[in-house]
Amino acid sequence: MRFLTSARPLLACGLAVLAACHSSPDKKDGKDAKKNTGPALVDVLVAHPTAVTDSVEANGAVVANDYVELHPEVNGRLTYLNVPEGHRVSKGTVIARINxxxxxxxxxxxxxxxxxxxxxxxxxxxxxxxxxxxxxxxxxxxxxxxxxxxxxxxxxxxxxxTVIRAPFTGIVGLRQVSPGAYVTPTTILVTLQADTKLKVDFTLPEANGGLVRPGAVVTVQLAGNPPRRYPATVIAQESQVNQTTRNLTVRAQLPAGAQASPGAFARVSVPTGAARRSVLLPTNAIMPGDKSDQVVVVQHGKATMRDVRTGDRQQDQIAIVSGLAAGDSVVTNGVLFTQPGKPVKVRKTKSATN
The missing domain is CATH 1.10.287.470 (Helix hairpin bin)
Structure with missing residues (x-):
């Protein structure tokens, strides 16, 4: 019994030593982790204001110069059908015949x-x-x-x-009927659209209706990789404002050779004629906020948050109207790794004018 009683303090001491041996490496690793934490690596852009023309963005759609759904004018059974889907046909080509x-x-x-x-x-x-x-x-x-x-x-x-002909030269769409079918004037045989001259229809708020007049030039951006941009000439506008939406419909002519499909979405930029000096920044450098947008500026090797007011977007860039001065170093890459007041390390510097 005396032997067992004397062994208990020795066992407790051994357990304490083992616990101390296991805990010491954790503390050491924590210190090493803190030592390995360094300044965030960022790319910066040196701000240089440039002249930027203000514009109004609008949504639109590409439309064909001529488009028609071919319907028969009389009832009857189709005895002949000539629909070369997706191919061009000349004006006057016989598309279908009815008994x-x-x-x-x-x-x-x-x-x-x-x-x-x-x-x-x-x-x-x-x-x-x-x-x-x-x-x-x-x-x-x-x-x-x-x-x-x-x-x-x-x-x-x-x-x-009883003879249905192509009313103009254009591209034939998909066939909707088969030979031998009984058709009526409500039956759609096929669609036909002229793709030699393409137009863009877009809408503007009533307040901006004065920005577009026949002959004015707007910029049309179409989806693609990379996006395609074309100048388009305004040819007409609706005679009255839509009473429901209070928008004005405008039509512009795309240049010859524009690569676009009728019905495609188009983003239209309408210049206002006013120009101001602004800093163009990549959109990924902007952090949207509830009250104002922000950017990260490097000052004395540390990250500083700066409230800015943004303007028009141009492809993947956005104009900064106020909040930045010439020579400010704005973080463009690594924004999410920065913290206000914490040091940063500049990896690459670029000028806004490059």
Whole structure:
């Protein structure tokens, strides 16, 4: 019993020594971790104000110069269908034909009646000259000839409607029917659009309606990698403001050769004519805030938060209207790793004018 009692203090002492041995490396590692924490690596851009023209951004869509849905004008069954999907067809190309057998038969009947009525008119005209018939009988014969002529012309017009032709040169869309289908004037056969001249329709708030006049040039940006930008000339605007949205619809002509598809989304930049000196920064350098946007400025080797007022966007850049001065070093890369008042290490410096 005495041996067991004396062993307890020794066991407690051994456990304490083991605990101390295990805890000492953790403290050492914590100190080493603090020692390894250094200043954040950042790229900076030296601000240099440049002349930037103010503009108004608007959303729009590319539209074809001509677009049409081809419908038959008469009821009937399709006997011929020529729809080269996605290919160009010339004006006047026959797209479809509708069964016209009944109309052809009716035309032959009308022509036969017309021939008989003309013979009757000729006989009565000779008798009228010798007073062998009264004027009323001759006038009735003339009326019958004209009636038959009108019937023949109507039937010929209906026959012309059984042939559907391309009204202009353009690209054929996707076929909506098959040969042999029974169609009506509500049936869409195919779409056709002219892609040689493309336009852009966009809307502006009522207050900015004075910025666009026929002949004014706007900048159109289309999606792509990289995005495509084209100058477009304003050709017309809607005669009245939309009473629901209070927006004005404007149409601009894209230059020849513009690579765009009708219906594509377009972002339109309308210059206001006013210019100011602003600093252009990459959009990733801006930190949006509730009250104001902010940027990180390097001063005396430390990060400083600066409130700024932003202006127009230009592709991947944004204009800083106020809050920065010439020569300020603005962090462009590594913004998320900076802390106010903490040191930073500049890895790369670039000028705003480069």
């Amino acid at each position: 016209d057998a009944d109309l052809q038969a009716n035309l032959q009947k009308t022509r036969a009646l017309l021939q008989v009525s003309r013979l009757s008119q000729d006989r009565l005209e000779k008798l009228l000259k010798v007073q062998g018939v009264n004027q009323a009988d001759y006038d009735l014969a003339v009326s019958q000839v004209r009636s038959n002529q009108a019937d023949a012309a109507y039937t010929q017009a209906m026959l012309a409607k």
